[in-house]
Amino acid sequence: MSSILKLVGAKVRDIRKQKGWSQELLGEKAGLHFSYIGGLERGEKNITLLNLEKVAVALDVQIHNFFSYSKDLKGFDNDTLVNETLELLLKLNKSDLKKVNTIIKEFI
Template identity: 40%
Template sequence: MVGKRIREIRKAQGLSQSALAEKCGFTFSYIGGVERAEKNFSLLNLDKIAEGLGVGVHQFFTYSYQYEQLPVSEKVIREIVSMLVRHDEQTIEMARSLKTFQQVSHVDQIGMAYVFFYNWPDPKR
C-alpha cells in the first residue's frame, strides 16, 4: 500500500525513480524495491522519501480503493494538485487565474489546467 502510493505520487510529479533516489540519498533500485514492496524501510527512510517528494508522510497512508473508481475529471484534478506541489508561487498564481474562466464548462476548465501544467516549465528541472 505505501509503496504503491509512493509510486503514484512520484509519477504524478513526473519524477523517475533515479531522480527521487538522488533527492533522498538512495539508489534507484532501493526506491523501486520500496515501491514494489520488496524492500523494508525505516520510518527515517520513509520521511526522507516524503521530503524528496515534497509531501507529508501521511500522504503515503491515504490510499483507498475508491481512488481507482474516480471519474476521469477527478483523477485529472488530483494530478494537477500533485503538480502544484513542485511549482513556484508565480505558477500557482497563474493556476489560480484559471478560475476566471467560469463561463467555460467544468470539463473544459480541467482540460485547460491539465494542458497548462504539462506545458509549463518545471522550475526545479
C-alpha cells in the same frame, strides 16, 4: 510480502509519477539508491521511518500521505469509509476539526 508494504510502495510510485520523476531522480533527491526506490515501490523493502521521511521530504509531501489509500482498497466498505473520512479530517484546520469533533461526540 505484506500488503502494507505494497500499498505504501504503490503510493510512493503514484506520487513520484504525478511529479513526472524517474526512480533515479527520486533516489537522488532522497539520498537513496534508485534500486532501493524500485524495491520500495514494488513492496519488497521494509522501509524505515527515517528513509520514509527522506522520501517524503524529497517528494514534498507529508508522511501520512503514504498511508492514505482509501481509493486503492476495494471490497472493504467500512475500512474505505473510515479512510475517506480520515482523509477529509486531515485537511481541516484545527478550529474546524474541533467543531467536527463536537458534532461527532453529540451524534454518538
